[in-house]
Amino acid sequence: MLAKTYNLFKTNQFLQSSSVVFSTNLFIGILNYALVVIASRFLVEQYSLWTAITGFMAILLTPMTGIMTEFTKNASKLDKQSHQDAYNYLQFIQSKAKYINYAGGLIGLIFGSLYIFQVTPANLTITALIVSYSLFNIIANINNQFQLSTLTISRYAGTMIATNFGRFIPTIIFLNIGLGVFALPLGLLSAALVNISSGSFFIKRFFNQHKLLKNQFKPQDYNLLNQFKAASKNIIILLFVMIFFNISPIISEKFFDLEQKDIFAVLYNFGQIIHFGSIAFMSALVAYAARGKSRKIYYTSIAIVVTMTMSIGAFFFLFGGFLMNLFNRPQYLDQIPLIMHYSVFIAFFNIVFVSVQYLLSHSEYKKLSALPFIVILLVVFSSFSASGKLPILGSEIISFINTNIIFSLFSAIYFFWQVQKCNNNQ
Structure with missing residues (x-):
């Protein structure tokens, strides 16, 4: 098994480059x-x-x-x-x-x-x-x-x-x-x-x-005009991807009380570590995928990000006490289960992230046209849940996270399906 894995790594330039990245x-x-x-x-x-x-x-x-x-x-x-x-x-x-x-x-x-x-x-x-x-x-x-x-x-x-x-x-x-x-x-x-x-x-x-x-x-x-048009489409799509992930602390800053803001700030930073740790190999994806459609590159990327997301999330859950002390927030030790809860959102979002990057590398903009509408709805419903007007199984913070999980789950399924359509057309 180890020999097979080594040989796969040795002959796969994408895996080698991704490992360095x-x-x-x-x-x-x-x-x-x-x-x-x-x-x-x-x-x-x-x-x-x-x-x-x-x-x-x-x-x-x-x-x-x-x-x-x-x-x-x-x-x-x-x-x-x-x-x-x-x-x-x-x-x-x-x-x-x-x-x-x-x-x-x-x-x-x-x-x-x-x-x-x-x-x-x-x-x-x-x-x-x-x-x-x-x-x-x-x-x-x-x-x-x-x-x-x-x-x-x-x-x-x-x-x-x-x-x-x-x-x-x-x-x-x-x-x-x-x-x-x-x-x-x-x-x-x-x-x-x-x-x-x-x-x-x-x-x-x-x-x-x-x-x-x-x-x-x-x-x-x-043709600079065509490149500008393509770059503009990339910007619009990636803007909504970034809003999807990064709007949370901005909404929490507006609606949460002082203690809730601080708790979510710590939680969001844990989430960033989980997200960026999971996609740390991703920089090479566009460069390789742009040279030709490859199901293997996409499926390998999905498998890595999901495994890494849940592994890092579990690590943070197990050693949450140490990490809370590291962040100088020992008063939030009872909030450690929220790390694993938030990791579920990160896992689904990471599938969305990989799928969007893959579709962008092949200029499949029509298959990404639903993203702005999804994110706009996410912002609206997240604002309601953060303000306490949309209770979904718990306090404002739990409701807020649940809203993000629901939207990221359906988005992950939808864009995974769009990638399958893209690959079937090759």
Whole structure:
């Protein structure tokens, strides 16, 4: 059995690449959630606000994710033809994206300066800095996705590790000097600088290794309008995926009382660890799936995320007391069963996430058209349950989680069915 598993791993490039990506993201996850624990100790009264800002940031970054998904699909298909074709495409996209990069840096400088001189309020400045980060980081993200598209996974891993250290260390410094929630956007901007430097270094190595030529692209070879339309569709779909998962702390911040907000903030951060730990291998999915339809890639991905979700959730349930103390929340030990309860939502959501990514990699937008309506209904019903107007088997928090479970279950079934239709058409 072990020999068979080893041989399967040895001959399956997708599994090999996914293992490298998984190990990298697992390390990054430990690093980032160590930061969450540290933040929970520094920001006792602002912890739920930190969590809400994190959720808002994930939603705000969705347009960038949509653009990068389209770039990855196209670059991966071109790299299948030749490295030079993929590199030409990279240079073309960089030539168009550099102005967005400049705009992001300018926004950060302007609003940072205005806040220093006490012209703008804190909330507006934090929002502006997060917007600045999302724009300023575009060239770095393009470089990262190019490494994925060309399947130079080890270099991608090196860039990601360097970038996250570039966030972790400055954020701790900013927390220690008393900058509070400002440490979050400032740490992200520090990471962007490291990301740009390390990504450019690895792209240069790729260029030299394959003896490629610069400035060979012809703008007329790329239909930018069609790419923009496709990227816009990606953005809309991924925006609703991010809302599906990240709207919860924003709704809880509005409707829950202070203690409930704090409990759910801890629960949501556990949920993030479970989600990102389970999909840690997923970065390679679009790059591989875009090169041809493959049932094996999809089914393997589903099996991994469901197994990982329930395993991590069970681990948190068993060691919940230690983890609650780690988050400096020993008063919530009686809420530990909620971790396993919330893991059920994460498991179904992860099936939705994998299915959406697979359908996007094949530009199956019509099969994703129901997602916006599902998410809008989720937001409405979640708001009712959080406010106590829609009791579903328990208190506001339990009712809130149950609402999310119901919507994620039916969504998982629906999009799994859509993937089967997609594969049957190949």
